[in-house]
């Protein structure tokens with residue numbers, strides 16, 4: 342959550358918050374410290390602590406679907422829940438967020454300037470050499486043959502697009 346979402350997205354576009362079912366500031370501090378969390382963690386009002394949930398727990402309780410703690414939710418711009426999962430699945434979460442943000446990309450356009458040229462090749466080379474740390478979207482745009490890997494084969498395809 343910390344690195345894949347909170348640090349990845351502009352905070353004006355995606356707000357990341359954690360909600361914790363404790364009323365102990367010490368417990369909260371320990372959790373934040375142990376997990377190196379920098380996004381805001383909020384209390385669940387009405388929670389008496391322990392494993393008991395509060396108002397948020399009740400609001401997000403899904404009958405016959407286990408405890409809403411811990412669970413990841415994605416709420417869209419209109420306040421509608423678009424994703425709820427009590428197993429961590431970042432790939433799916435990132436997909437949902439990108440869809441909601443209306444992000445789209447052209448395969449091979451790594452710097453998102455709407456053209457495929459030498460600058461994009463340089464970026465792919467840098468990704469392969471591990472000297473450039475791409476976003477998820479840039480990884481997807483770099484994987485031209487869609488084999489979930491970015492390597493020389495993808496460079497060959499970009500070169501072919503440019504030469505065409």
Ligand SMILES: [Ca+2]
Nearest residue numbers: 450452454456
């Ligand atoms: Ca480009």
Ligand SMILES: [Ca+2]
Nearest residue numbers: 484486488490
């Ligand atoms: Ca590839």
